[in-house]
Amino acid sequence: MWRAASAKNCQRGFTGFCTIVNPGFAGGAYGYVAMGPWRGGQAEYLQVPHADFNCLPLPAGDVFESDFAMLADIFPTGYHGAELAQVSPGESVAVFGCGPVGLMAAYSCVIRGAAAVYAIDHVQERLDKASEIGAIAINFDDGDPVAQIREMRGGDGVDKTIDAVGYQAAAQGSSAAGGEQEEVPNVVLNQMIDVINPTGIMGIPGLYVPSDPGGVDEGAKRGSLSINFGRLFEKGLRLGTGQCNVKRYNAYLRDLIAAGKATPSFVVSHEVSLDDAVDAYDKFDKRIDGYTKVILNP
Structure with missing residues (x-):
């Protein structure tokens, strides 16, 4: 009965919250956060557990090979962010974070017909990629991104927001003595609350964890963050969270x-x-030499 009940998540399409393959940790099948029971797929050959369910048939040929590779994770996850925020044609959206998932979230908003997509980051190569797809690049090293967006919009905010950063967020002026930026895990959530218009929807595909031994304070170590819930309530905001159901x-x-x-x-x-x-x-982790997304060819 336990297995049958738990299988309901997958049966209803919530594959990101499967509790069968890695009991006790929703979604922890292929390595999500806690490193699941199977090793990753970056090898010459791999086995696909539950392949009758998990494999996706692709058209013959290699014309779209690089595009199809994005279906394994970042394109569905970015699209999931747009879906969580319920992005509709003609709306304005602020996407926080221009890593691979953030770029896919911005791209998904463009595909869904958003009139204005603001892409926030501070790595120039990532911002350049965002500009390529028609998003409006916002560099938070140039100042508060909320203020930058509101200035561009004549004081108005945006209809929807997407957090593609998660708990490892950094903010303007948060650099440590060594030059590396320190984590400010609640900064994006609060900026989203500040920049969104009343009754807006916040999509949060960015990763937050129930415990973080390296957290910046005792609350963060327990997965607890300080956000302006009063402001969120006052604005009548809604939010959607969770990892992607690919x-x-x-x-x-x-x-x-x-x-x-x-x-x-x-x-x-x-x-x-x-x-x-x-x-x-190493280069991708250090955000150097323009490494925004890498394909490995075995």
Whole structure:
């Protein structure tokens, strides 16, 4: 009965919250946060657990190979952010974070017909990628992103917001003595509350964890963050959270790619061999040499 009850999540399309394959940790199948029971797929060959359910058929040929590679994670996750925020045609959206998922979230908002998409980050190569798809780049090193957006909009805020950063967020002026920016895990959530218009919807695909031993304070170590809930309530805001249910989206996104309506591979900056993966990961982690997204070719 336990297994049958737990399987309801997957049966209802909530594959991101499966509790069968890794009991006690919703969604922890392939390595989400707690590193699940199976190793990753970056190898010459791999086995796919529950392949009858998990595999996605693709059209023959390699024309869209790089685009289809984005279906494994970041394109569905970015789209999930837009879905959580219920982005509709003609709306304005602020996307916090221009890493791979943030860029896909901004791109998904464009695909869904948003009239204005503001992409917030401080890594110039990422902001340049956002500009390529028609988003309005906001560098938070130039000042408070909320103030920048409101100035551009004549004092108005935005209809929807998306957090593609999560608990490892940093803010303007948060650099430590060594030059690296310190974590300010609640900064994006509060900026979203500040910049969104009343009755707006906040989508939060960015990762937050129930415990973080390296947290900046005792609350953060327990997964507790300080946000302006009074302001959130006053504005009548709604929010959607949680990791992506990839199977809910990837077949539809595959068809968008095959129809020439989506090209998520724009985010790819480098294609390297598996032998060069360690160096590529290091550069991506340090956000240097333009490493925005890397494809590994075994």
